[in-house]
Amino acid sequence: MANALGLEMKPVSEDDPAEVERVKNWINTEEYKEKNFARQALVINPAHACQPLGAELAAHGFEGSLPFVHGSQGCASYYRSTLNRHFREPAPAVSDSMTEDGAVFGGQANLHEGLENAYTIYKPKMMPIFTSCMPEIIGDDLTAFIKNAKNKGVIPADFPTPYANTPSFNGSHIHGYDAMLLSILQTLTEGKQVEGRCTGKLNLIAGFDANTGNYREYKRILEAFGIPYTFLADISETFDSPLDGHYKIYPGGTKLDDAADSINGKATLALGSYSTAKTYGWIKEGYSGKHAVMPMPFGVAKTDAFIMKIAELFGKPIPESLKAERGRAVDAITDAHQYMHGKKFALYGDPDYLLGYVSFLLEMGAIPYHILCSKGTKKLEKEIQALLDASLDGKGCTIYMNKDLWHLRSLVVTDPVDGIIGDTHGKFAARDAGIPLFRFGFPNFDRVNLHRYPLIGYSGAINMLTAICNKFLDIKDETCEERFFEMMR
Numbered sequence: 264m265a266n267a268l269g270l271e272m273k274p275v276s277e278d279d280p281a282e283v284e285r286v287k288n289w290i291n292t293e294e295y296k297e298k299n300f301a302r303q304a305l306v307i308n309p310a311h312a313c314q315p316l317g318a319e320l321a322a323h324g325f326e327g328s329l330p331f332v333h334g335s336q337g338c339a340s341y342y343r344s345t346l347n348r349h350f351r352e353p354a355p356a357v358s359d360s361m362t363e364d365g366a367v368f369g370g371q372a373n374l375h376e377g378l379e380n381a382y383t384i385y386k387p388k389m390m391p392i393f394t395s396c397m398p399e400i401i402g403d404d405l406t407a408f409i410k411n412a413k414n415k416g417v418i419p420a421d422f423p424t425p426y427a428n429t430p431s432f433n434g435s436h437i438h439g440y441d442a443m444l445l446s447i448l449q450t451l452t453e454g455k456q457v458e459g460r461c462t463g464k465l466n467l468i469a470g471f472d473a474n475t476g477n478y479r480e481y482k483r484i485l486e487a488f489g490i491p492y493t494f495l496a497d498i499s500e501t502f503d504s505p506l507d508g509h510y511k512i513y514p515g516g517t518k519l520d521d522a523a524d525s526i527n528g529k530a531t532l533a534l535g536s537y538s539t540a541k542t543y544g545w546i547k548e549g550y551s552g553k554h555a556v557m558p559m560p561f562g563v564a565k566t567d568a569f570i571m572k573i574a575e576l577f578g579k580p581i582p583e584s585l586k587a588e589r590g591r592a593v594d595a596i597t598d599a600h601q602y603m604h605g606k607k608f609a610l611y612g613d614p615d616y617l618l619g620y621v622s623f624l625l626e627m628g629a630i631p632y633h634i635l636c637s638k639g640t641k642k643l644e645k646e647i648q649a650l651l652d653a654s655l656d657g658k659g660c661t662i663y664m665n666k667d668l669w670h671l672r673s674l675v676v677t678d679p680v681d682g683i684i685g686d687t688h689g690k691f692a693a694r695d696a697g698i699p700l701f702r703f704g705f706p707n708f709d710r711v712n713l714h715r716y717p718l719i720g721y722s723g724a725i726n727m728l729t730a731i732c733n734k735f736l737d738i739k740d741e742t743c744e745e746r747f748f749e750m751m752r
C-alpha cells in the first residue's frame with residue numbers, strides 16, 4: 264500500500280476485502296438499522312456542539328468583549344476553531360489552560376493568572392467567563408474565584424466579568440448561548456433600570472444563530488419600519504467585518520451602554536424560544552415595556568407573523584417595501600414550486616432551525632420526511648408534530664428525538680429521500696445515500712460564504728428555495744439521458 268507521497272506503507276492490520284464489502288453492504292440494511300436504533304450507550308456524530316461553544320458565540324456579540332474559557336486549552340481550541348472555520352474569520356478568545364494540577368487543586372490560580380494576563384495584554388471592555396467540562400466536574404466555584412480575583416486586585420473591581428456555568432455533559436451549544444447571554448445582560452443592566460425612562464427602542468434577541476446574513480436581514484427589516492433597535496447580541500460585524508488591511512481584535516458587537524440601557528426598552532422580541540428560554544424568562548420579569556417570543560421567521564407564514572408582531576409592538580403600519588418583498592417571495596415560490604413539490608427531505612439541526620425548515624418545506628409542498636434532533640424535548644416534538652398535522656404533506660413524516668447522524672445515515676439509506684438539510688457533518692450520510700446536502704445549519708466548514716446568505720425573512724425563503732431547486736435541476740442535467748437534455752427546465 265502506498266501513501267499520498269507514493270511511499271510504501273505497512274498497514275497496522277489487514278482486513279479481508281470480502282469482509283469489508285460484506286459489512287459495507289450490511290450497514291445499508293433494515294437489519295442493521297434496527298440494531299443501530301437499539302443502540303443506547305453510544306453517540307456517533309451528534310448534531311450538536313457543547314455548551315461553552317454557544318457561550319463563546321454570545322460573548323463575541325458585544326463591544327470590546329473577550330470570551331474567557333475557564334478550563335482546558337484543547338476545549339477552547341475546539342470552540343475557536345469551529346467558529347473560525349465556519350465564518351472564516353478569527354475568533355479571539357482566551358483560556359486559563361487548566362491542566363492536571365488545576366484538576367487536583369482547583370482552577371483558581373489559573374483563573375487569576377489568566378484574568379490578569381488577558382486584561383493587561385488584550386485590554387478588553389468585558390470578559391465573559393464560561394467553563395469547559397473539567398472545572399464543572401471538580402466543582403470549581405466561579406462566584407468565589409471571581410470575587411477573590413477582584414478583592415486581590417487582579418482585575419479592577421468594576422470590570423464586567425459576567426460568568427456562566429456551561430457543563431457540556433448537559434444540554435448543547437444553544438443552552439450555553441442562553442446561559443452566557445443571560446449572565447451578560449444581568450451584569451450590564453444591574454442598577455440601570457430607571458423609573459419612567461423609555462429608550463423607545465426594540466431589543467431584538469436572535470438566539471443562537473451563526474448566519475451573519477440573518478442579522479443584517481433583521482436590521483434591514485427594522486430599518487424599513489424606521490424602528491430604533493438594540494441587537495442582543497450582535498455578531499454580524501464580529502464575524503463578517505470588512506477586510507481593510509487592519510486587524511481589529513474586537514470588530515463590532517452591541518455597545519455595552521446600549522446593552523445596559525436595554526432594560527429600559529420599549530419592547531423586547533426574542534426569536535427562537537429554545538435558545539433564549541432562560542434569557543427571555545428573566546427579561547419578561549425584569550425588563551420594561553412589552554415582551555414577546557416567537558419562532559425564527561423562516562418561510563412566508565413565519566415571516567408574516569414576525570413582521571406583524573413588530574408592527575403591533577410599535578403601532579406602525581407595515582412598510583410598502585416589505586409588502587412588495589413579500590409579493591416577490593410568493594412569486595419566487597410559485598415559480599419554483601414544481602421543482603420541490605413532493606420531494607422528500609431528511610432534516611436535522613437545532614430546535615429553532617428545525618421548526619423553520621419544517622414550515623418552509625411544507626409551504627413549498629415538499630415533505631419533511633425524516634426529522635431528527637440530537638438534543639430535543641417532548642415540547643419540541645409536539646411543536647413539530649403540530650406543524651406536520653396542519654398540512655397534507657406532513658402525513659407519514661417521522662420525528663426522531665435524541666438521535667444522531669449515524670441514525671440519520673441508516674434512515675436515508677433504507678428509506679430514501681431526495682435531499683438532506685443540515686450542516687457539514689451530514690456530508691458522509693449524504694454521500695453514502697447519493698443525495699445532495701443543503702448546508703443551512705451550523706457549522707459549515709466545506710463551502711464558502713453560506714453564512715452571508717440570509718435564511719430568515721422573505722429574502723431568506725428565496726435563498727433557500729433557489730439553492731434547493733437549482734441543485735435538483737443540476738442533478739437532472741448531469742444525469743438525464745441525452746435526449747432529455749433540454750435548454751428549458
Ligand code: SF4
Pocket residue numbers: 313314315335337338341394395396397431432
Ligand atoms: S464536551 Fe467538554 S471536554 Fe469536550 S470540548 Fe466540550 S467542554 Fe471540552
